[in-house]
Amino acid sequence: MSNVDGADAPYWSGLAEGRLLLPRCTACETWIWPAVSRCGHCGSDAIHWIERAPNGRIFSWTRTWHRFGLTEHLDLPFVSIVATVDDCGIRLLGRLDDPDQVDPVIGEPISGRIGATRAGERDIPTILWSRS
Ligand SMILES: [Zn+2]
Structure with missing residues (x-):
């Protein structure tokens, strides 16, 4: 941040x-x-x-299986997404709402909502992407 x-x-x-x-x-x-x-x-x-509406397409993604600093409040594994926001080309990092752990597909449409990630003692605003 x-x-x-x-x-x-x-x-x-x-x-x-x-x-x-x-x-x-x-x-x-x-x-x-x-x-x-x-x-x-x-x-x-x-x-x-x-x-902008938080809609876009998956540019890249990573599923994280091992804990590192400031992720102690996240369930493992979790998926990080870089998405290209529609109609502006800006790429933003967020986290995938990933209940079924199906691998994302590059170019797949997704939509986001604004949530938060607990990191240490702070809540950091976070885009939570879901499959459209
Ligand atoms: Zn200019």
Whole structure:
């Protein structure tokens, strides 16, 4: 999780409110990720945060079988997903709601909801993806 004072602060505060907000350059309309304070495409610093539906397709996934730091509150195994969000191309990490442990398929459509992951003593806002 990034510093809440960083360029991606609106992403995290959006998730905390149950909304997916993603940054887009107002000047050239390029979606920007990871979030930065100036557009890497045209140099503008006019960046707006736009609410997007948490829908996308699986870009990559990993099933984790062994515990590592800050995962002590997750049931094993768990599946991490990188999904490409529809219509903006931004790829976001989240966790798959994985009750049946069927392997995900690259390109499979998924939809997300905003949940949280308990990490140590904190709840970190997390996108929980489900198969569409
Ligand atoms: Zn731009």
